Amino acid sequence: GDSVTQMEGPVTLSEEAFLTINCTYTATGYPSLFWYVQYPGEGLQLLLKATKADDKGSNKGFEATYRKETTSFHLEKGSVQVSDSAVYFCALGVSAGGTSYGKLTFGQGTILTVHP
Amino acid sequence: DGGITQSPKYLFRKEGQNVTLSCEQNLNHDAMYWYRQDPGQGLRLIYYSQIVNDFQKGDIAEGYSVSREKKESFPLTVTSAQKNPTAFYLCASSVDRAGQPQHFGDGTRLSIL
Numbered sequence: 001g002d003s004v005t006q007m008e009g010p011v012t013l014s015e016e017a018f019l020t021i022n023c024t025y026t027a028t029g030y031p032s033l034f035w036y037v038q039y040p041g042e043g044l045q046l047l048l049k050a051t052k053a054d055d056k057g058s059n060k061g062f063e064a065t066y067r068k069e070t071t072s073f074h075l076e077k078g079s080v081q082v083s084d085s086a087v088y089f090c091a092l093g094v095s096a097g098g099t100s101y102g103k104l105t106f107g108q109g110t111i112l113t114v115h116p
Numbered sequence: 117d118g119g120i121t122q123s124p125k126y127l128f129r130k131e132g133q134n135v136t137l138s139c140e141q142n143l144n145h146d147a148m149y150w151y152r153q154d155p156g157q158g159l160r161l162i163y164y165s166q167i168v169n170d171f172q173k174g175d176i177a178e179g180y181s182v183s184r185e186k187k188e189s190f191p192l193t194v195t196s197a198q199k200n201p202t203a204f205y206l207c208a209s210s211v212d213r214a215g216q217p218q219h220f221g222d223g224t225r226l227s228i229l
Contacts, residue, residue, distance in 0.1 A: 004158070032216050043120075043206050043220035044159075089158060093216040104218060106158030 002027045006090050006107035013080055013114050021075040021110050023064075023090035031092040033057075033066055033073040038087040038109070047075075047088070080114045087111050118143045120221035122207050127226045129194065129201060137192045137224045139207035145219070146212055148190035152176060153204040153223075162205075165190055194226060202228050 007022040025031065032051045036044040048057030053068035062077045073090060090107040120141045129135045141148065147166050151159040161174030165184040179198025184190055190209075194201045204225050208218040 034217060036220075041222075043122075043222045044208075045220070046217045049217055091158075103161065104159075104216070108156060108158045 002031070002092060002094065002103075002105045004090050004092055004105055004107035006088075006110050008108075008110070010111035010113060013112070015082055015114055015116050016079045017114075019075070019077040019080045019084075019112070021088055021090075021112070023073045023075065023107060025071050025073065025090075025092050027071075027092055027094060027105075029094045031094045033064070034091045034093065034104070035062070035064055035073070035075050036089040036091060036106075038089065040086075044089060080112075082114050082116055085112055085114045120207055120209055120219060122205075122221035122224050124224060125222070127224055128229050129226060130229050132196045134193055134195050135226065137194070137205055137207075137226070139190045139192065139221060141188050141190075141207075141209045141219075141221075143209055143211070143219065144187070145209035146187070147210045148184065149208040149210075149218060150174075150180070150182065150190070150192045151206045151208065153206060159206060162192065201226055 004025045034049045035047040037047045038044045048059045050057040050066035056065045064073050064075045087109045089109045091104050093104045123138045149164045150162040153159050160176050162180050163174050163182045165171035168187050171182050171184050181193045204223050206223045207221045210218045
């Protein structure tokens with residue numbers, strides 16, 4: 001079945017440090033890939049997405065490239081801020097036609113803490 | 117602004133009680149979903165609905181029930197059969213049956229008294 005594996009956290013960085021959160025996946029079909037962010041006490045917000053191989057998703061300084069050859073979708077940011085402290089979830093979705101639905105499969109989440 | 121509203125934010129349940137979590141969306145989305153989140157784990161799908169008056173079990177439906185009588189509403193009932201209900205519950209919606217991307221509410225935290 002489909003699965004997503006994220007690097008284990010928590011990840012602790014100083015402000016302006018470089019961030020990488022690794023995400024690899026296994027899937028049948030041709031998945032779309034997503035990064036969601038969850039701030040304390042809130043729901044998930046879509047951070048970025050990529051729908052096909054070699055696509056790069058980007059938003060708020062975060063980037064991730066859909067690498068089909070390595071089945072990866074690593075999240076990166078060049079200079080993190082305290083306000084980036086949150087839980088980050090990698091997810092994949094495989095759309096199916098007909099009466100099927102597009103299920104999202106989530107990784108376990110990575111807690112990021114950024115110190116001033 | 118359009119969005120998903122979950123209520124209440126915090127909910128307490130006594131042993132043997134059923135409780136209902138509310139989820140309302142004004143995004144005019146066809147599909148709605150309920151997820152359960154436990155510490156250190158990803159989200160697990162409880163139920164989903166692609167269209168009014170239709171819903172399907174997700175990966176962990178036992179002990180839960182739902183209804184979809186209106187497009188904008190998808191309430192979740194946690195029954196007494198759910199032996200470990202303490203968790204953070206998230207409702208989501210998507211514009212169509214393809215399901216991507218999904219938009220989330222702010223969640224309801226359920227605890228057992």
